[in-house]
Amino acid sequence: MNEGLVHLHNFLRWIILVLLVLSIVKSYTGWKQKKVFSQGDRKTWLFTMIAAHTTLILGLYQWLAGRYGMLTTELPAGTTSMMKDKFYRFFWMEHPLTMILAIVMITLGYGVAKKAIPDETKYRKAFWFFIIALLLIFIGMPWPFRELLGRPWFPGMG
Numbered sequence: 817m818n819e820g821l822v823h824l825h826n827f828l829r830w831i832i833l834v835l836l837v838l839s840i841v842k843s844y845t846g847w848k849q850k851k852v853f854s855q856g857d858r859k860t861w862l863f864t865m866i867a868a869h870t871t872l873i874l875g876l877y878q879w880l881a882g883r884y885g886m887l888t889t890e891l892p893a894g895t896t897s898m899m900k901d902k903f904y905r906f907f908w909m910e911h912p913l914t915m916i917l918a919i920v921m922i923t924l925g926y927g928v929a930k931k932a933i934p935d936e937t938k939y940r941k942a943f944w945f946f947i948i949a950l951l952l953i954f955i956g957m958p959w960p961f962r963e964l965l966g967r968p969w970f971p972g973m974g
């Protein structure tokens with residue numbers, strides 16, 4: 817079962833990235849073209865947030881109880897701290913921390929939609945929250961080319 821959950825966690829990353837890029841395009845064009853805030857835009861931001869929160873829940877499970885979970889795995893023999901082990905430092909700290917920050921940014925971006933502020937401000941603020949989220953996701957991702965931490969592009973590829 818856990819393998820399926822890791823695959824889902826992997827796959828949802830693409831859903832988040834596609835929706836996040838769409839949210840960025842929509843907030844940028846809304847801002848620059850001084851558009852009236854639309855329900856379509858709100859829904860795109862909402863679906864981005866839902867995908868991010870689902871990935872968060874799956875990630876939290878992996879973090880605690882997955883094959884490298886903090887409650888289910890021991891550090892390699894002779895390693896005194898996770899900070900000294902590149903692999904565990906990444907999956908126990910760096911990846912969760914950057915991704916949780918990214919998800920907070922996505923949540924704040926969606927939150928702007930509900931605020932009683934001018935539409936231009938809504939679009940501008942959401943744009944910056946989403947850009948920061950995208951950068952954090954790029955930084956915190958176990959891309960296949962990353963030494964020691966690299967994971968497959970798509971579920972089940974490696």
Ligand code: HEM
Nearest residue numbers: 826829871872875876878879882883884907912915916967
């Ligand atoms: C935007 C949010 C996130 C994205 C896009 C993301 C993406 C990924 C990807 C692509 C993998 C590799 C999966 C594979 O091996 O096929 C992964 C693994 C993992 N993620 Fe995330 N993640 C996110 C959030 C989180 C969070 C918030 C946590 C913890 C609280 C977390 C914990 C983990 C763990 C522990 C693994 C290793 C699982 C394993 O290989 O057994 N992730 N993540």
